[in-house]
Amino acid sequence: MNFPSNIFNSHPKEDGDFFGGMTRILGFKPKKLDIYKKAFLHRSANVKDAKGNPMNYERLEFLGDAMLGTIISRYLYNEVPEGDEGYLTKMRSKIVSREHLNELGKDLNLIDFVESRIPRSHFGDNIHGNVFEALVGAIYLDRGYKYCEKFINSRVIIPYVDIEQLEGKVISYKSLVIEWCQKQKKTFNYHVYEDTGKDVLKHFAVKLTIGNNVVAKARATSKKKAEERASKRAYFALQNKIDKSE
Amino acid sequence: MNFPSNIFNSHPKEDGDFFGGMTRILGFKPKKLDIYKKAFLHRSANVKDAKGNPMNYERLEFLGDAMLGTIISRYLYNEVPEGDEGYLTKMRSKIVSREHLNELGKDLNLIDFVESRIPRSHFGDNIHGNVFEALVGAIYLDRGYKYCEKFINSRVIIPYVDIEQLEGKVISYKSLVIEWCQKQKKTFNYHVYEDTGKDVLKHFAVKLTIGNNVVAKARATSKKKAEERASKRAYFALQNKIDKSE
Numbered sequence: 001m002n003f004p005s006n007i008f009n010s011h012p013k014e015d016g017d018f019f020g021g022m023t024r025i026l027g028f029k030p031k032k033l034d035i036y037k038k039a040f041l042h043r044s045a046n047v048k049d050a051k052g053n054p055m056n057y058e059r060l061e062f063l064g065d066a067m068l069g070t071i072i073s074r075y076l077y078n079e080v081p082e083g084d085e086g087y088l089t090k091m092r093s094k095i096v097s098r099e100h101l102n103e104l105g106k107d108l109n110l111i112d113f114v115e116s117r118i119p120r121s122h123f124g125d126n127i128h129g130n131v132f133e134a135l136v137g138a139i140y141l142d143r144g145y146k147y148c149e150k151f152i153n154s155r156v157i158i159p160y161v162d163i164e165q166l167e168g169k170v171i172s173y174k175s176l177v178i179e180w181c182q183k184q185k186k187t188f189n190y191h192v193y194e195d196t197g198k199d200v201l202k203h204f205a206v207k208l209t210i211g212n213n214v215v216a217k218a219r220a221t222s223k224k225k226a227e228e229r230a231s232k233r234a235y236f237a238l239q240n241k242i243d244k245s246e
Numbered sequence: 247m248n249f250p251s252n253i254f255n256s257h258p259k260e261d262g263d264f265f266g267g268m269t270r271i272l273g274f275k276p277k278k279l280d281i282y283k284k285a286f287l288h289r290s291a292n293v294k295d296a297k298g299n300p301m302n303y304e305r306l307e308f309l310g311d312a313m314l315g316t317i318i319s320r321y322l323y324n325e326v327p328e329g330d331e332g333y334l335t336k337m338r339s340k341i342v343s344r345e346h347l348n349e350l351g352k353d354l355n356l357i358d359f360v361e362s363r364i365p366r367s368h369f370g371d372n373i374h375g376n377v378f379e380a381l382v383g384a385i386y387l388d389r390g391y392k393y394c395e396k397f398i399n400s401r402v403i404i405p406y407v408d409i410e411q412l413e414g415k416v417i418s419y420k421s422l423v424i425e426w427c428q429k430q431k432k433t434f435n436y437h438v439y440e441d442t443g444k445d446v447l448k449h450f451a452v453k454l455t456i457g458n459n460v461v462a463k464a465r466a467t468s469k470k471k472a473e474e475r476a477s478k479r480a481y482f483a484l485q486n487k488i489d490k491s492e
Contacts, residue, residue, distance in 0.1 A: 059323060059330065061331060063323050069312045073312040073313075077387075081295075081297070082297070145391040145392075
């Protein structure tokens with residue numbers, strides 16, 4: 001096989017780009033860069049290690065999947081003391097669903113780092129989630145459990161996990177807010193604008209005005225998410241009023 | 247409900263017994279004893295926490311199951327660099343199989359600590375494995391990832407995991423040794439005796455003699471395991487002779 005020299009050999013400029021990219025995504029400096037490179041190596045690149053073993057992200061994906069399950073389990077255990085084993089299992093599988101992991105990988109634009117011999121347009125949707133899991137596996141090997149936990153907390157739990165929405169109790173906070181405004185005969189406005197700032201990801205900000213008051217602001221990686229987040233804040237701020245009005 | 251006072255209230259003597267028992271099984275001193283008590287609390291005991299949430303080992307079992315999967319994944323990742331994702335998944339499920347976990351729990355006599363309102367004889371086999379998983383969950387909460395890893399290494403991986411046997415390449419080393427002896431017209435003898443020593447678990451020792459030579463010794467928690475372990479050692483010691491004789 002041909003060992004693609006641009007992947008593992010020392011090319012200071014490209015290594016620097018990769019290092020910078022990883023540091024932005026991870027939120028810390030990777031130590032063993034080779035492990036992260038492996039996390040983006042598609043099997044089609046047909047790379048083998050010194051002993052002839054195929055080298056690609058699939059083994060790291062196996063590791064990352066397990067680690068992700070553990071950290072999410074711990075989070076749910078603490079967060080929902082009243083949930084029994086069946087509930088915890090169901091919630092965990094919603095959080096680590098293929099669909100959800102693909103969304104996470106897409107938001108981080110992980111596909112930009114993938115090395116393959118197949119054009120990117122030929123990949124299915126699952127590559128986003130698979131590479132995300134492989135990245136978690138790489139963090140585990142490079143920096144251990146604690147860094148994995150921090151990464152999953154900042155990249156998965158804080159931005160994406162909403163227990164009430166996962167439980168299906170609340171489908172959309174935006175619709176609850178709109179319903180409340182209509183009932184109260186109040187005007188409302190979602191003002192959305194791009195606000196990426198120094199962030200590695202494109203971000204949107206939302207300012208939600210009800211009547212003449214700005215009742216909530218939020219920021220997220222998509223317009224829809226930012227609106228939903230602002231609505232959730234507004235919803236809890238208005239909770240008292242809603243309760244009284246019923 | 248009645249809160250069984252002998253479980254959670256302060257009974258110095260009983261707490262001391264439980265603490266001693268846990269310390270022997272864990273190989274380290276537990277910090278938050280209450281978490282471990284929960285790991286042995288069967289749902290039939292019908293205990294509830296201060297907020298009225300049911301309290302039993304099932305939530306800890308959920309956590310321990312995830313942690314066990316992660317540590318075994320990491321072990322396999324390192325141990326079998328040539329195994330692909332499918333292989334790793336298959337091997338992991340063999341190691342954490344219900345049957346295997348029940349065996350682990352039984353060997354540690356975990357059922358002796360279970361608090362329930364059902365007589366022990368009424369439990370099925372799975373309680374052994376379930377409580378073992380809950381114990382792993384308790385370690386995770388009490389002492390964190392590192393202690394979990396150490397515990398699983400010393401109580402699962404070192405004494406029980408044999409990659410070649412799991413792969414089905416070798417069903418029984420004892421049968422290989424016997425076959426070799428018969429082919430070579432040599433006498434053999436497995437001398438088995440109890441040798442618990444200072445160990446928390448009952449142990450057996452085996453001395454394997456072929457012809458006039460003691461070729462291997464081993465110690466394990468059952469006669470069968472000790473024989474198998476001695477046979478494996480003998481098999482590798484005899485490997486050269488076997489190769490030459492073929």
